Amino acid sequence: MRKSLIASAAFLLASSTAVLAQSATDGKVKIGILNDQSGVYADFGGKSSVEAAKMAVEDFGGKVLGVPVEIVDADHQNKPDIASNIARQWYDTEQVDAIMELTTSSVALAVQAIAKEKKKIDIVTGAATTDLTGKACSPYGFHWAYDTHALAVGTGGALVKQGGDSWFFLTADYAFGYSLEQQTTDYVKASGGTVVGAVRHPLSTQDFSSFLLQAQSSGAKVIGLANAGLDTSNAIKQAAEFGITQGGQHLAALLFTLAEVHGLGLEAAQGLTLTEGYYWNRDDESRAFAKKFFDRTGKMPNMIHTGTYSAVTQYLKAVQKAGTDETEAVAKTLHEMPVDDVFGRGGTVGPNGRMIHDMYLLQVKKPADSKEPWDYFNVLATIPGKEAYIDPAKSGCDLVK
Structure with missing residues (x-):
């Protein structure tokens, strides 16, 4: 009986370890959309980017690795100090796995520095400076939609x-x-x-x-x-x-x-x-996506909105392929995976985190x-x-x- 119990315990331990290796580290995957929702760039990205992120989650099935995917959002008011405080709170106490959009270059640079320090993912779709994949690059930072x-x-x-x-x-x-x-x-x-x-x-x-x-x-x-x-x-x-x-x-x-x-x-x-980096009336695939987006928001998407949809989708694909939401594994997978969706057709991710796609x-x-x-x-x-x-x-x- 003792041998049987030991064998059972070993089997359960091995099984639980295997499940843990193929799961989210805290029972969920949480993505934060941090951008300007009330100021000069509110139409540029704003709440419409939040809707694009939610669309991506829904189109992915609402779950990854068997756990729910949650979108949270906040307005950084184009102020790096406010953005930094939100990012630290999200990463430290609210179990946010990745922060995305990040309109305004000064904000994006500040948050990417925090993400690098915390060893967390950030994917920028709203900001433009090439410093994000230049002198301020990060092994966990990605620049998606466009740049200067x-x-x-x-x-x-x-x-x-x-x-x-x-x-x-x-x-x-x-x-x-x-x-x-x-x-x-x-x-x-x-x-x-x-x-x-x-x-x-x-x-x-x-x-x-x-x-x-x-x-x-x-x-x-x-x-x-x-x-x-x-x-x-x-x-x-x-x-x-x-x-x-x-x-x-x-x-x-x-x-x-x-x-x-x-x-x-x-x-x-x-x-x-x-x-x-995107035009809604380019072809049938672009028009189909745009119609879904319009039905939710009352507007057609620009490259920031569609780029955010792409970034969330690719992140979830990377989590799925890596079998975990652990940062190092997901970042490695994001660098290796090709990008092929309504936004980034035939896209690739460079070693500096720049997603290279047609404009x-x-x-x-x-x-x-x-x-x-x-x-x-x-x-x-x-x-x-x-x-x-x-x-x-x-x-x-x-x-x-």
Whole structure:
């Protein structure tokens, strides 16, 4: 009997160990969506990104490794200190396994540093700075939807080719704006263009008049708006009041998405050239996803929303494949797995955490050319991922051998 009991105990121990190896470490998988839900980037990502994350969980079946998947969310108000406090609380006391979206580069950099310290996953879809996969890279950090280099190659490259070879920048005064200005400057100069000046404006400023007057008086052919969200929309509206485009200068909206075009309207936005990683009216698969998203949110998705859907889906696939939600195993699997979904078709993840995928150069249609609601873009070109993104070996990330 004693031998039988010992054998039974050994079997139970082995069985429980095997189950533990193929399960979530705390009986659930919890993902946090941390972004701007009330400020200048609320339409850019906001609550719609939260809905995209929930869609991804539902489409995955609501569970992974037999345990429920939970989405939590919070508004970081574009403040790195608030974001950092939320991230620490989520990681330390609320059993959050991964934090995603992270609109605003200064916020994303702060949270990625905490995730690295805590050995937790973060996947950025809302922020743009290449530092996330450059000098601030992390073995547990991933950058998913786009970055400033891809925007510079797309929008900046297109305008230089069209003769826009002198630039002046209106730049948001924080990490994202600096990175976007620098990346575009490098690309313009490498293409034979010049940069005649720049001015920086506070985030969420309401009055662009003094900045626009400096840009107008510079004589630059292109005024590069190195900002995003309502800042870009407001700058475009006020530029019209000064007759800037009527005077022959071109506005380059370096980070402008479907959401901002909708808010601005086709009449004001027509003719703008921009770069996104996704367009809802591209093909049947994109349209099918967009319809589901629209039914939930009342809007069509941009690259931030669809990128968040992709990031959550890929994370859950990695947990499933790794057989655990333990950080090291999931991060290793995320680096190894190809990405193939409605957003990242044929995508790969570099050793620096950059998800490399195609981008799209788009032009806003004239109102008369729009055939249905939200039909806003002509696709001018597909930019291959290897052209859009920095070679990981040249990114400055110390993880790249």
